[in-house]
Amino acid sequence: MTTTADPVRNGVDTAALFATIDAVKADHDIAKFQFRATNTWVTGTHNRSTIHGFHGATQELTHQQPFVMDADHPPVLVGSDEGPTPVEYVLHALAACLTAGLANVAAARGVHLDEVSSTVEGDIDLLGILGLSGDVRNGFQQIRVSFRLRGDDPEKLREVVERSTKRSAVYDIITNGVPVAIEVDAG
Amino acid sequence: MTTTADPVRNGVDTAALFATIDAVKADHDIAKFQFRATNTWVTGTHNRSTIHGFHGATQELTHQQPFVMDADHPPVLVGSDEGPTPVEYVLHALAACLTAGLANVAAARGVHLDEVSSTVEGDIDLLGILGLSGDVRNGFQQIRVSFRLRGDDPEKLREVVERSTKRSAVYDIITNGVPVAIEVDAG
Numbered sequence: 060m061t062t063t064a065d066p067v068r069n070g071v072d073t074a075a076l077f078a079t080i081d082a083v084k085a086d087h088d089i090a091k092f093q094f095r096a097t098n099t100w101v102t103g104t105h106n107r108s109t110i111h112g113f114h115g116a117t118q119e120l121t122h123q124q125p126f127v128m129d130a131d132h133p134p135v136l137v138g139s140d141e142g143p144t145p146v147e148y149v150l151h152a153l154a155a156c157l158t159a160g161l162a163n164v165a166a167a168r169g170v171h172l173d174e175v176s177s178t179v180e181g182d183i184d185l186l187g188i189l190g191l192s193g194d195v196r197n198g199f200q201q202i203r204v205s206f207r208l209r210g211d212d213p214e215k216l217r218e219v220v221e222r223s224t225k226r227s228a229v230y231d232i233i234t235n236g237v238p239v240a241i242e243v244d245a246g
Numbered sequence: 247m248t249t250t251a252d253p254v255r256n257g258v259d260t261a262a263l264f265a266t267i268d269a270v271k272a273d274h275d276i277a278k279f280q281f282r283a284t285n286t287w288v289t290g291t292h293n294r295s296t297i298h299g300f301h302g303a304t305q306e307l308t309h310q311q312p313f314v315m316d317a318d319h320p321p322v323l324v325g326s327d328e329g330p331t332p333v334e335y336v337l338h339a340l341a342a343c344l345t346a347g348l349a350n351v352a353a354a355r356g357v358h359l360d361e362v363s364s365t366v367e368g369d370i371d372l373l374g375i376l377g378l379s380g381d382v383r384n385g386f387q388q389i390r391v392s393f394r395l396r397g398d399d400p401e402k403l404r405e406v407v408e409r410s411t412k413r414s415a416v417y418d419i420i421t422n423g424v425p426v427a428i429e430v431d432a433g
């Protein structure tokens with residue numbers, strides 16, 4: 060068991076978490092972030108992104124190292140399987156955001172976590188992206204997330220997931236949508 | 247310059263691409279796919295997904311290897327920076343989907359690509375996820391994608407991006423949203 064006096068709970072530095080929230084309360088500009096990815100086509104459906112710099116807390120920042128990730132299609136979708144598909148990255152992003160959030164919420168509430176795992180499934184009908192039906196959307200028709208949590212009282216664990224969902228950036232992006240502007244330099 | 251007789255163009259096996267489209271036309275069930283990610287909490291905001299199996303073309307399939315990816319928050323967001331943030335994975339997924347799509351579209355149309363790169367930026371105000379404002383959404387407020395393409399005639403390149411956007415799974419997911427169901431086993 061942990062107590063609310065622990066500065067670090069579930070691996071979350073709650074003192075730093077509360078200090079961050081206080082700093083943002085005092086200056087809302089600290090909360091304005093911009094995240095970025097740069098992507099380069101390799102060949103066919105294979106391409107590679109690098110994630111390094113971002114803006115936040117009123118300054119330019121970088122991750123401790125550049126993160127490089129490949130995406131591709133599997134052979135059944137005429138790719139060479141050099142990485143996950145783009146839509147699988149979306150499923151990962153959703154699980155990761157809900158899980159990071161619930162670890163923070165649990166720590167802030169003094170709820171102890173022993174184990175958190177999840178499976179995310181997304182159904183997609185390729186008639187859409189292949190242009191074979193005007194009635195079928197291109198993206199996932201439905202996404203299901205199944206969480207398994209162990210630790211404190213089950214009711215508290217369920218409340219932590221509920222709160223994390225209400226405050227999740229990726230859950231909001233996926234369920235509510237975001238405007239996307241596309242610019243092309245084909246010089 | 248390439249000609250429309252090339253079986254492989256821009257690294258895309260166009261013969262296989264058209265054969266896939268014909269197979270799907272003949273049997274729509276081939277087009278029903280389900281993608282999956284499993285995620286495990288490590289500590290704090292650090293968690294890890296594995297992407298391996300999926301369903302498609304009426305059978306259970308696996309990638310040639312399991313793909314493992316870490317997500318975390320950077321120190322400024324009280325994490326330990328063991329991987330990109332979940333929202334950065336969303337930006338990568340968008341760039342990757344549009345880029346894979348435009349390589350396919352270009353190949354199908356006989357448009358030659360020399361170079362494709364892109365930068366994706368997403369603006370997010372953390373007042374939302376920190377619960378400090380009811381008026382600020384949790385997710386990105388706006389996403390901008392800037393493409394640079396070199397190869398064939400600029401007008402053809404622009405049309406290829408336009409068509410890829412119209413048929414992109416991740417662009418559809420992000421701009422139009424997807425219903426997400428969450429189930430919790432806190433046994």
